[in-house]
Amino acid sequence: MKTARERLAESEVLRAAVQRRIDGGLLERMGLPDIRVPAPGEGADADVADRLESIDPGGSALEAIVQLVGRPPLLVQNDRVVFGDDEIDSLDDFPPGTDARIRATEKFIPSVGRVEFTNFTMAWGGTGWVIAADGADRIVVTNRHVASLVARRTADGHGVFMRGPSQIRFGASLDFNEEFGAIASQATPFDVVDIPYLADTTAPDVALLRITGQNLPSPLPLADTDAAFDDVVALVGYPAYDDRNDKDAMARYFRQLYNVKRYAPGRITQALGPRVTLQHDCTSLGGASGSPLIRLSDGRVVGLHFSGLYGKFNSAVGASTLRQLLAGARPVADIAAVAGATEAAGDGQHGPDQLADRAGYDPAFLGGGDLSAPWPGLPADVEGDLARPSDESASQPFELRYTHFGVKFSRSRKQPRMTAVNIDGRHPVAIKRGSDRWFHDGRIPRDIQLGKNDYAHPDIDRGHMVRRQDPNWDDTLPAGGPGVSEIAQRANDDTFHYTNAAVQHGDLNSGARQWLGLEDYILNSAKTHGFTACVFTGPVLRDDDPEIAAGVVAPREFFKLVVMESAVEGTLHATAYVLSQGEMIRDLLEERGRTEAVEGFELGAYRTFQVAIADLAAVTGYDFSRYVPFDPLAALATSEAADAGEPVFVPLDAISQIVL
Structure with missing residues (x-):
């Protein structure tokens, strides 16, 4: 990079610009003594250059002055650079033909x-x-x-x-x-x-x-080679008024016209290197952050401007970095954050042979036919993220099969997307809770499953999606059978697989009392029949769920859909619930244009809500259409509310408030 002294010696335009700044009181405002810039042919005064360089330890202060003269932020109108006599004269510091090269790159302005x-x-x-x-x-x-x-x-x-x-x-x-x-x-x-x-x-x-949209602009071409020192480049962007710069200089250069598209030619003042950033001297202010830095010799982008917001250096991210990010490469820190740590002692693993006899979830458990309870459908993008077990069945795709329940597991989140369990309240078997040793499932890759270390943070818990007690039954025994059953014990143990656990923040437990008693209450209700149920449970996965530990993301909400035979034999009865601080309710109001209702909406403590199945489908994108006609909560909506698309929900402060 050339020193300030060298630039002064080489450029008459620059010398004149510096002298005008001194005459305008620049040095006085900086507390420096008055000095004169040498006339052409006299050579550069070392004292002048050294004092100007000392203004900024990075040596960029003189470049800031260069930006004020000979580096015009040209206006753009109708996708063309505006050239008047003054603008042509301002390009004297660039090679002949620069105006033609600017015209050649106008095609990228849109x-x-x-x-x-x-x-x-x-x-x-x-x-x-x-x-x-x-x-x-x-x-x-x-x-x-x-x-x-x-x-x-x-x-x-x-x-x-x-x-x-x-x-x-x-x-x-x-x-x-x-x-x-x-x-x-x-x-x-x-x-x-x-x-x-x-x-x-x-x-x-x-x-x-x-x-997205119609008639979208075309991509700008990225350079195949990095920019070199002194390359002529241009910045296309929207400089905004920025009081971190000299106000008189901004007024003179921008003539009080900001926030509109401009084309600012300049030069590369420092080439990108192993320990140095890509720097340029194109005129920029805060709003130009994110502008493309276009090399005029070939019309290709050599960098992404980023320093204008800070007002210190005109720096840019190099094109090579942009190409890597665009290709999917990510910084090492990103990769390290999601890499698994050395596993703590205590976790076990069950291989495919040990789980080979598991039947999984039975959609015909309630009786089949009109009483069938199939898995809810999942969108294509969600299904594409599901793990595929090594023993996957054609009739039960994606399902990790366990005793009396199944799991569909998200590879990217390393947690269950949905679980489904068959509950038989007629033949329960009480299983005493043991040491709670957790296991990995060898039918899917180990690296997509969380482990003990991932739950080491004091604020998070392993939350069973299928409750430990729910699959603990044995219909080969008389009703109320003995306290010991090999089938029920195996079902109990199967719930302690990491594939059945979701990350739960400790705060969630404060509102889980009603949540934990839902199935028991419904099973014993006179409005249902048979004491058998199919229950679907899962986290409501959102892109903005918080990361509690490195690579460990905690869902903020959980849903449950309970399906039984109705008291009117031969028909289903289905109800849906959400354990939440209220995010789902807020989102439903917002998506349906109820802005006034969202205004001032406060997220409180975790609590259980009963929600309309149709609304649960709208938020999750899952296909619950099989169960929507059997939802008693939907009947609560008035015709006016239904026409307005208002969400239907009941905050459950007591389990008896459930609408059955």
Whole structure:
């Protein structure tokens, strides 16, 4: 990188710019004595250069002055750079033909947009640009510090939108217009529907956003080679007023016109290296964060600008890093966070041979035919994440079969997605709780199962999805049979597999009293028949579930669907429940346009809610249509509420409040 003294000696434009700054009182404001910049041919005054470099220990202060003269932030209108006589003159510090090269790269301007926010205190936060196509969608890249204004990173590196104090969810969109002179009707916003990657603060300042819609812009081409020192480049973005810069300089350069698309040519002042960042001197202010740095010689992107927000260095993430992230590579810290630790002593493992005789869940347990109780259907993306046991049955796909129950297991979350158990209240067998040794299931890979160390944190518990007592029955014995049964003991022991455990925060136990007594209450109700039931249980998995320990994500809600034969023989009876702080209720209100109801919504302590099965289906995306017609709670909805799509739910402060 050239020193300030060398740059002064080489550039008449720069010398004149520095002298104008001194004449305007720059050194006086800095507390430095008045000095003169040498005239052309006199050579650079070492004292001048050294004093200017000393302003910033990184040697970037003189480059800030360069940004103020000879580095014009050119306006963009109708996807073209505005060139007047003054703008042409301002390019004198660049090689001849730079204006033609700028024109050659104008085709990329429509692919650069402003990152705008919804339900947030700021209308917009930075710049983003299309980096790749993904089917009909587009992937946009911006800075982490832009996206993290409205989103937060999850354990697997994805991002999810946060909520404000009033519980309204934030959102984002990309508007690829927002040019000088544009009117509101010319806006071209595309909603951000997903955040595939949001960097940790220890990783390069990058976020990847997914947008969808019609007539999406084309991706900008990434450079195959890194930028070299003194390459002519350009920054395309939306500089905003930034009081961390000299106000007079901003007024002179931007003429009080901010927040619109600009094209700022400059040079690479430091090439990317093993221990140095990619730096440039294009004019930028805070809103340019996330702008593409385009090399004019070949029209390819060599970097992602990120330092404008901080006002210290014009730095950029290199194209090589962007290519790696786009290909799915992640920083080592991300990989280490989800790597399993050395397993503590005490856990066991059952191999396929030891579990070979397990029949699993029986959908015909209540009688078959009109009384059949099949597994609820799962969306394709959820099903694609399920583990496939080595002994998978064609008639029971994805099911890890145990005694009187089955599990469908999420590979990515390392926890059950759903469990299904057959309960026979006529032939229960009491099994005394033993040492509670937990086992891994050898029919699926060990590395997708949690273990003892993963539950070492004092705030989390292993939560049985199939209750320990539920499958403990033996219909080969007389009703109320003896206290010992090999079948019932095996069922009891089978519940102590990690595949049947979900991570539960300790706070959840405070509201679990009604939850734990649901099945017993329903089994003994006069409105049901036969004392047999099929129960489906699982976590409500969300992208923004909190990471409690490294790679261990705790669901915030759990659902339960209890299916029995009705007191009217030959028909089903089905009820659904959620153990929650209220997130599901809030989401249902929000998704159905009940903004006023969400405003001020408070998440309280964990409690049990009875919910309409149709509403449970809407939140989870699962197919519960088999059971919706048999839900007594649905009859509570008035016609007006039904027409408005209001959720139907009953907070259960006492088990007797269940609607049967």
